Amino acid sequence: MGGMMILASATADNGDVARVTGEAYTGAKVVPGNIGWPMVFNSAGMKRPKSVPLLSGHRNLPEFKLGDVASQHIDGSIFVDGQIDAPTDAAKAIRVQGKNGKWQLSVGITALKIEEVKAGESRKVNGAVHEGPFDLVSKSILNEVTVIPVGADAGSSLKVHACHIAASAGGRSMRFKQWLEAKGIDASEKTAEELTVLQAQYDAEIKASAPVLAPRVENKIEARSEQPDIAAAAALVVKAERERVAGIRAVCAGEYPEIEAAAMASETTVDDVRASVLKAMRAGRPSGINTANTSADRGNLIEAAFSSAMGVPNLEARFDEKTLKAARKQFGTSFGIQAALLETARLNGYNGHEYRITAGNLSEVLHYAFPTRIEAGFSTLNIGTVLSNTANMRLLTAFNGVEKSWERICTKSNVTDLKTVTGVRLTGALKFLQVGSDGMIKHGTLADESYTNRARTYARMLSITREDIINDSVKALTDAPARLGRGAAIALKELFWTEFLSTAVGGDGFQFFSTDHNNYVTGANNVMGVDGLSATFLKFRQQVDPDGQKLGISPAILLFPPELEVTALQLKNSTEIRDTTASTKYPTFNPWSGKFEPVVSSDLSDST
Numbered sequence: 001m002g003g004m005m006i007l008a009s010a011t012a013d014n015g016d017v018a019r020v021t022g023e024a025y026t027g028a029k030v031v032p033g034n035i036g037w038p039m040v041f042n043s044a045g046m047k048r049p050k051s052v053p054l055l056s057g058h059r060n061l062p063e064f065k066l067g068d069v070a071s072q073h074i075d076g077s078i079f080v081d082g083q084i085d086a087p088t089d090a091a092k093a094i095r096v097q098g099k100n101g102k103w104q105l106s107v108g109i110t111a112l113k114i115e116e117v118k119a120g121e122s123r124k125v126n127g128a129v130h131e132g133p134f135d136l137v138s139k140s141i142l143n144e145v146t147v148i149p150v151g152a153d154a155g156s157s158l159k160v161h162a163c164h165i166a167a168s169a170g171g172r173s174m175r176f177k178q179w180l181e182a183k184g185i186d187a188s189e190k191t192a193e194e195l196t197v198l199q200a201q202y203d204a205e206i207k208a209s210a211p212v213l214a215p216r217v218e219n220k221i222e223a224r225s226e227q228p229d230i231a232a233a234a235a236l237v238v239k240a241e242r243e244r245v246a247g248i249r250a251v252c253a254g255e256y257p258e259i260e261a262a263a264m265a266s267e268t269t270v271d272d273v274r275a276s277v278l279k280a281m282r283a284g285r286p287s288g289i290n291t292a293n294t295s296a297d298r299g300n301l302i303e304a305a306f307s308s309a310m311g312v313p314n315l316e317a318r319f320d321e322k323t324l325k326a327a328r329k330q331f332g333t334s335f336g337i338q339a340a341l342l343e344t345a346r347l348n349g350y351n352g353h354e355y356r357i358t359a360g361n362l363s364e365v366l367h368y369a370f371p372t373r374i375e376a377g378f379s380t381l382n383i384g385t386v387l388s389n390t391a392n393m394r395l396l397t398a399f400n401g402v403e404k405s406w407e408r409i410c411t412k413s414n415v416t417d418l419k420t421v422t423g424v425r426l427t428g429a430l431k432f433l434q435v436g437s438d439g440m441i442k443h444g445t446l447a448d449e450s451y452t453n454r455a456r457t458y459a460r461m462l463s464i465t466r467e468d469i470i471n472d473s474v475k476a477l478t479d480a481p482a483r484l485g486r487g488a489a490i491a492l493k494e495l496f497w498t499e500f501l502s503t504a505v506g507g508d509g510f511q512f513f514s515t516d517h518n519n520y521v522t523g524a525n526n527v528m529g530v531d532g533l534s535a536t537f538l539k540f541r542q543q544v545d546p547d548g549q550k551l552g553i554s555p556a557i558l559l560f561p562p563e564l565e566v567t568a569l570q571l572k573n574s575t576e577i578r579d580t581t582a583s584t585k586y587p588t589f590n591p592w593s594g595k596f597e598p599v600v601s602s603d604l605s606d607s608t
Contacts, residue, residue, distance in 0.1 A: 018084040018095045020054070020069060024107050024145065027076035027126030029134055037356060038134035040125050041109065043076050045139045054082060055146045056090040060267045066091045069145050076126030078107075080145060094147055108146065110265045113139040114355075141265055246351035248273050253347075254298055254330065256280055298347055303389055305331035306340045312393045337469055345369040357469055391481040398485030405601040406496040408557060413453075420454040427546040449546060458491050460484060497603035518542060528564045533571060533592055558596035561604035568598050 029040050048071045056064040069082025084091050117123050117132040125136060180186075180198065190198070247270035252260040256277055263273045304319045304327035315324060331339065338357045342350075345368035357365055415421055428446035435441055462480045503511055510516040518539060525535035543551045560568045571592045 019081075020067075020083060021081045022079065023077050024071070024080045025078040027078075027128065029130050037358075039137060040123070040130050040134055041137045041140060043073050043078050043126050045113075045137075046073070046078065046109070047139075047141045048073070048078075049142065051082070052142055053144050054084065055144055056094065057146060060144075063088050064090050066094065066147065071142060076128070078142075104147070108143040109137075110141045110143055111137045111139075112141065113137070143265070143267075243351070244270060249346060250351075251277055254301075254343075257330070299344070301327045301330060302340055302343050302347075305335040307390045307393060309333060309335040310390055310394060312390060313397055318393070337464070341365055341369045341469065359470065362466065362469065394481040395485035395488075398482035399489045402486055402489035402493065403602065404489070404493070405559075405599050406493060406500070406603075408597075408599050409559060410496065415453070415455045418455050418457065420452050423451050423453060425449045425451075430547075431549065447546075458488075460487055493603065497601070501604075528560065528567045528571075530571070530590070530592065533558075537592075556597055557599050559599050559601065559604070562600055562602055563605055565598075565600050568600075572596060572598055 025041065025043065027040075027043050029038050031038050051068045051070050053060075054066045054069050056066055065088070066084045066086050067082055069080045072079045072081070084095060115123075115136045115138060117130070117134050117136050119133045121132040122129050123132075123136055124130075130136075180202075185198065245264065248260055248263045248268075251270060251274050252263075254260075259273060259276050259280065262268070263276075300319070300323055304315065304323050307315055307318070308324070308327065319327075327335075331343075339355075341357060342352075342355065342365060345352075345365045348368045350365060350368035352361055352364070354361060426446055426448050428444060430444040430446075433442050462484060464480075505511055508516075513520045515522065521532070521535050521539055525532045537555060540553075540555045543553070545551055558568055558572070571590070572594060574590050575593050576590055
C-alpha cells in the first residue's frame, strides 16, 4: 500500500532560511484520514533514507520543494531535523505565514508489511502496549515530508525557526554555522534539542535584531483567517496521489508486481510505469501470437486463492500447478471474502486503493465486483462466478460425504421436464418353441406393465449478509455450502428410503414386500444367520417374471441395518461355522463366505 500520511505539528517564523526540528511520529495509534482505520507504525521497522525532501502539499514539483530533512529514531518516536532553504514562492509563503500560527507536517510512508490485530488482541510496539483493533505496519519506508495543516498524531510537534544572517554590535556579520565553527562545535554531532539551546545562546550573544524563537506549543492546532487554504490544496494533492496509485495498478494489472512495487515506493508517474510495462512485455514476448485473456487469467488466480483459503480439497484437479503457485505467491493463504471482492472490483475498473471493505465503500465495491453489463473491448470478471464455483466445490464435497447406500440397489434415469412420466415394461409368452416339420413359426403374445414417475424440485437458499462481508467472515462461505450440500444428499436419501420401506398397497392389492410376492420370509427363518440367509437366498432363486418364468438371477448384495452389521460381516468373512451346543457331527464349511457384497444403511433401523 502507498501514499499513506502521518501528520505532525509545526510552528514557523520569518527569515531567509528556516530550520525545522521536532517529533514527526510519537509511536502512538493514529487514524490516517485517507484510510479511516486505526494504525500503528513500528518506528524501528521504518527504513529512513539519509535525507528526504520537504515538500509543500505533497506536490512533487521543483517549485514546491522547500528543502530537505533528516530523520532519527529515538525511543519509538521519529524526529526530523532540516531546513526550509529553497528560494521558491512556496518556501517564502510558508516562512512568512508561519508567524501567524502552527503548521503541521505530513509524512509520506509506504507500508511494506501489515498485520491485522483484531479486537481483544494487543501488541507491544514502540515501547507501549496497543489494544486492537488496529493494523500494525511492521515494515515501511519513509518517502517524504510535507508541510500541511491537518494532523493525525495529536502528540507530535515540530518547530520552524529562523536561521538568517544577523549583524553584531561591531558591524561584523556572522552566520550561526560560522559561530559554531568558531567555537569548535560540530553541528552534525548535536541533537535537535542541543542545537536549539545553542541557537538561543547565539541570539543572546550577538544581540542583533534576530527574532525571538517562537515557544513550542504541544498538541494544539491553531488556524488563522489570513492563512491560505492549505487544506484544500492538500486535498487536491491526496486526490492526485490516489489517481496515480490507481493508474499504476491498472497499468500493471497484477502481472508486473516488481514494477508496481517500485513505482508505489517512489514518485514514478503513470506514464513512466506504462513505458516500463511495455518494455517488459516486449522483452518477454514469445515468437508466436499470444491470445491469453489477462482478465480471465487474473480471475483464475483469484478463484484459486479463494478456494485454497476456504479449504476446498483436491485443488490440483481443478487448477494446474502454475496457477496454484502464482495464486499463493500473489495472495498468500489468507485470502478472504473482502480480498476477493476488492481484487475483482479493481479488475473491473474500481479505482479505490483501500485494502478493507467498510460500510462506506461496500456499495461501490459490490457494484464493480458484480458487473451488470459488458462494454466492448473490455474483459470483466463477475465475483458471483468465483463465489459460486468455490462454494459448489465445498457443496459437492459435503454432498458426497453423506451415506449413499441407496444408490447400490436402484437405478437412476433422466427426465426432460417436470410432468408425470409413464414407464412401460413389455411382458408376454415369448419363450422359443420348436419349429415343426411344416416350417411354421408360432406367434408369441405381448402385454405390458406400466408405472409412473415424476420429477419434483427441492431447494434451499442461504445468502451472504452485509455483516459477513464487512467482518470478512470466510466461515459464511465454508460452512454454508457444506451444510447445503449435506442437506441435498439427505433429502435424496430420505426420499428413497421412505418409498423403499413404504407399506402402501400396490396396484395388485399387495404390499411390495409380502408373502404374496414370494419375497418375504416369515417364521423362525426371519432372523439373520446361516439358516435365515439360506431361506432368503432360496426365495430370491424362486423369483419369476410376469410370465411365470424363473428370473435366473444370482443375488449379489446383502442389505442390512447397523444392528446386524457384525453378524453380516461374520457370515461374509468366516470360512467355517461350529456348533458347540451338541456333541454331534456337523460340517464346518460356511456356504456364504465371500458370497455377497455387504451394504449397510442406517435408514433401515429408523423407526420413523
